[in-house]
Amino acid sequence: MNPQANLTPPKIPLKFLRWFCNDNLIEDVEGDLSELFNARRNQNQAWARLLFTVDVLLLFRPGIVRNFQFALRLIKYAMLRNYFKIAIRNSFRHKGYALLNLLGLVVGIASSILILLWVDNEVGMDKFHVNGDKIYQVFRNMKQSNGVVTTTGTVPKPLGDLVMAEYPEVSEVARISWPVDLNIGIAEDVAEEEGRFASKNFLSLFSFQLVAGDKNNALNELNSILISQTVAGKYFGDNWENALSHSLRVDDQYDVIVTGVFEDIGDNSTLDFDFILSTQAFFNLNEWVNDWGNGSFYTFLSIDDSEKARIVGSRIFNEINDHTEGNSNAGDETVILHKFEDTYLHSNFDNGVVSGGRIDYVNIMTVVAIFLLVVACINFMNLTTAQSNKRAKEIGLRKVMGAQKRAISTQFFFEAFLFTTIAVLLSVLVVMLVLPAFNNLVDKSLFIDFTELKTWYFLGGVTVVMGFLSGTYPAILLPAFNLIESSKGGIKQPAFTAYLRKGLVIFQFAISTLLIIGTSVIYKQIDYILTKDLGIDKENLVAVRMEGDLSKRLETYKTELSRIPEITAVSAASGNPINYGRSTSSASWEGKDPTEGYEVKVILSDEDFIETMGMEMLSGRSFSKQLTDSTNFIINEAASKLIGFDDPLEKDLSFWGIDGKIIGVVKNFNSSDLYEPIAPLIITCVDPSRSSIALIRIEGNIGEALIAIEEVTQKLNPGADFDYQFIDQAYADIYENELTVSALATIFAVISILISCLGLLGLASYSAEQRSREIGVRKVHGASVSQILILLSKDYSRLMILAFVLAVPFGYYLTQNWLDNFEFRTALDPFLFILAGVITFVIGVLTVAAKSYQAATVNPVNSLKHE
């Protein structure tokens, strides 16, 4: 043998041989082939390989091939073709049923696809950062004077510095500011953009992609600016490199150099911005950030693993309090860490502990999606089994021809899978059709991403699971039919199948009732929120942002505005009073416990505030122009309670170094959303020029008033944007989430009841058919149409009532749970439950009655003549 003796035969044919060859033969067959190969190889290697392959192929013949039951397979394949044909013929013969079936499945699957797209989008928020699992956000728990802890992401700058210097577990500390609006442009060509300040390492910690510039040192200089593709496109065209090292002017004050262009921030990021400036530039201009008592930018830590994060979390907890002892500006504050990826869905903090947030809605909607799928499955099962009598002859004949039970269950599984496959395909079509409208509703840009593997997993999964769920019951039940009875055509289904069908109907309608209860409670709460007396008259109230130095000329502005006939009152404030966040912990009064740090909200305003807002004084007086009130304060009830004087009027109060007196107590008004209790609050008019919005009360034609306001604003402040907002609209915007969810819940409650009714319609017509002779006999004996209607509807009415009874406790528990999130909430009204019950009952009974009426009006001759 030559040295190449060990050269092996070609691999692929060999593998093929090993795969198909009978186990008893493989050893010496392979041996023979190898020997042949080796003999031939000595003459011509390529030829030997080819012959080897030919030999393997020639070996692929009965007798050599292992026992694959190949023959059996072919029979099965032929049977599948037969099943397919029969399924199609059957659907065409019973078009109504097939349509109901398909419609139910399509609506159910399409709805759940829509919901899950929404859920997937919510869950995918902020998940694109490569280092996402290492980023932790720092939050500050501030103990409020009413004992409630509020949590904020604004963190004192020195805390971040300390962590960077002294915490070995933390590899990076990045900061980013809240959104700021700045005028950015070249020379006269200026536009207002929303952006943020960010620290140098922000870009390396988070995965925002640069299309031009260097991620590692783009923010090194104080005068660096990064802009989005949109902004870059405006000034420098589409070649992003062109934008680099050009200068832009910010707020007509600072010149900055473009050092990078980043991809426009997508919808999947909670941090959004059109430009980034250096945090250091901001810090240099704002001394206050160096105080441990002042919250500044959002702070993110990069920590390698959760164990280290735990260590950091426990060490950092008291860091602020340890550094603010004796600092009059500081309250009682603790620090917690929260994984950045989770902050979008878990954004509610209850007494300093994460307590849900959007995740609640995500969970609700996921459950709704599953419910809809289950309801659609139940339909399919019920309709198939109800209809199975019509298949009795077929099954009987198949059995006579030698079909085993297994073959018949295969047939019904096949039919179920066929139907679900068609339904899934149609659903995808339907989803694509309604997506634009749905996107409008939820204010997102969702789409089915077919390049994404999980889309296919989901669609495949739904097909398999739905096919299996809806096919199992018929596939078990039908083959069990007695041969003789079924070939005669009449078959008595076992009693339990009727019970099971009824049970499933109850379940379906219980789910629908539950959804209606949930929807109506959400509606009622939202209605309560929107119509609640906030303590502020929020109707016909416009807030106009005062840009530039307009607030310095507040008096002129107010006088000009008052000349407009539709305007009844004008005031100014440092923010929207119904969603207000500015606070201090430096307030002190006689008898205050010096060891307790309290946060008290402070509204900076002017003398007309109380009147313009339509607030009500509880005691004392409002501010007055005649008296010099610049160091006098008005507090709210909550503050009065906190301070604890029996009569707070004329008592001393000081904060921010201003010493003054309390001259009035205003009735509590909601200065934050209704999830929160009302916080103590001080109103001062010490310096009206520090206001940022003008609050304008309008009466009469709002359109004209707005035009006039804009005119005045533009005249006094040429070049600035006219930015206004109706306070009631702004208020409703806070609850956008809740509104979206309530809209979604309504739609899907309707869909759920629709699907249930489709199923019910099928069942009702089935039972009407079953009892057609009974009805005929009854009519012959003088039963009236209405008696027969009642007879037929009675059974189903009972099911509806049972469904209602089942739904109520769950409904009560779930809705009460949700309402408990709100500090201000509507009471659960038994009427809502009854209403939900009545709606489902009426719809269900009407469905049954409509079908039954058809059966009841048939001439008995037709139904009896076959006897």
Next chain:
Amino acid sequence: MGKYSIGEFEEVVLLAVAILFENAYGISIKKEIENRLDRKVSVGAMRTALNRLEDKGYLESEFGEATAIRGGKRKRFFKVTPYGKMALEKVMETRKQLWEAIPAIAFDFKFV
């Protein structure tokens, strides 16, 4: 052919196994047939025939030693069973009878 059913190719293979006696395994049988009868035999056809013969009980087989040239696989040596011998004899006998039954005139082609 009564209880001894055997095909033409099977008969050839069976005879080849008998000729090779103690050295009858896949390749040697194949070569034997190819050399003696001057016809191509594919591994597949021969293999199937061997299988069938073994199933019918005309052949029995046992494994021999593994060799490197066979990729470490053992040879399967075949041996004709007494029953196989009876089958061959029966075939031969039947043929003989048939030959004998042919009238002499049938093969007298002179006039054609």
